[in-house]
Amino acid sequence: MGRVQAAGTTPEGGGLAARLHRLLVVQQSVPSVGLLVARHVEAAVPRAAAASLTLVRGRRAATVAATGLLAHELDEAQYTEGTGPCLDTARSGQPHLMTDARTDDRWPAHTAEACRRGTLSCLSVPVPPQHGIRAAVNLYAEPAGAFGPADAEHVAGELAGVAVALANVLDHEDLVAAATGVRQAAESRALIEQAKGLLMHEHGWDADEAFAELLKRSNDTNVRVRDLAAAMVASAGRDG
Numbered sequence: 001m002g003r004v005q006a007a008g009t010t011p012e013g014g015g016l017a018a019r020l021h022r023l024l025v026v027q028q029s030v031p032s033v034g035l036l037v038a039r040h041v042e043a044a045v046p047r048a049a050a051a052s053l054t055l056v057r058g059r060r061a062a063t064v065a066a067t068g069l070l071a072h073e074l075d076e077a078q079y080t081e082g083t084g085p086c087l088d089t090a091r092s093g094q095p096h097l098m099t100d101a102r103t104d105d106r107w108p109a110h111t112a113e114a115c116r117r118g119t120l121s122c123l124s125v126p127v128p129p130q131h132g133i134r135a136a137v138n139l140y141a142e143p144a145g146a147f148g149p150a151d152a153e154h155v156a157g158e159l160a161g162v163a164v165a166l167a168n169v170l171d172h173e174d175l176v177a178a179a180t181g182v183r184q185a186a187e188s189r190a191l192i193e194q195a196k197g198l199l200m201h202e203h204g205w206d207a208d209e210a211f212a213e214l215l216k217r218s219n220d221t222n223v224r225v226r227d228l229a230a231a232m233v234a235s236a237g238r239d240g
Contacts, residue, residue: 016040017161028169030055034065037162041137042067044158047146048139049119053127054086055166056134061087070119071140077113084110089124089136095152098122100144114140121146125155131167188226195229198236 019036034053042051050071055064061079066072078084084107085096098104099121101114114120119140127135137155139147192214199210218225 016158020161020165028172030064030166030169030173032065033165033169035067037137037159038065038067038071041139041155041158045123045139045147045151045155047121047141047143048123049141051140052086052138054090054124054136054138056087056090061090070117071138074110074114074117074119074122074140075138078107078110081107081109083107085122085124086136086138089126089138090134093126093129093134095123095125095156097124097147097149097152099147102144118142120144123147123151123155125152125159127159127162127166130163133163133166133170135162135166188229191226191229191233195232198232 016037019040020033034055038051038053042048045051050066050068052063052066052071052075054061054075063072063075063079066075075084075086078087085098088094088107089096098106098111098114101111101120101122104111114122119142121141121144123139124136125139127133127137137159139151139155141147192211195214196207196210199205199213200207203210203213205213214225214228217223217228221228
């Protein structure tokens with residue numbers, strides 16, 4: 001099939017790798033980067049009706065972005081079944097092409113769902129397996145034979161730089177989550193120390209006795225110690 005744009009460009013202008021390179025990691029999320037990738041690849045393959053990005057972390061696969069509900073739901077059906085072109089591609093690092101869901105027997109559950117939705121063609125291409133990233137870009141189209149090996153090569157050529165962009169955003173999100181966890185832990189400790197101080201002052205207990213009472217109340221009420229402490233501190237503030 002003919003190409004309506006040069007390799008590495010889309011109608012929006014600019015190669016995907018260059019656009020990813022210009023992104024500020026702190027302003028991005030995995031879904032925002034995934035949507036940029038999916039939209040770019042969909043535009044680069046004119047017969048694609050929808051595109052998505054599958055990301056595998058540990059044993060869990062998820063569609064982090066999709067250009068339409070069709071792609072998202074076809075992806076999700078594969079995750080439910082535990083097999084399908086997008087899963088196999090993300091896990092193996094090898095592309096998978098389905099030219100006609102009516103005759104392809106590799107993924108019976110997926111092909112049955114694809115036929116039900118009138119989406120007979122699917123192409124899944126791996127994001128280059130770098131920096132621990134396991135991901136795939138998935139394209140769907142209604143007619144049989146919409147995609148071929150040349151499309152797989154073309155899409156693969158578009159995906160340079162995607163792995164490092166995703167890895168950088170994931171690293172940033174992990175750092176933010178870790179910092180948030182540290183801050184929350186410090187806040188929890190401060191609240192518990194204040195609650196212990198209230199009990200020590202009220203009952204003349206030492207720190208261990210006060211903490212033991214907090215634990216007892218937590219077990220009796222099925223409320224976390226931190227939440228009990230926060231309520232005690234807030235109540236003391238109102239009473240004071």
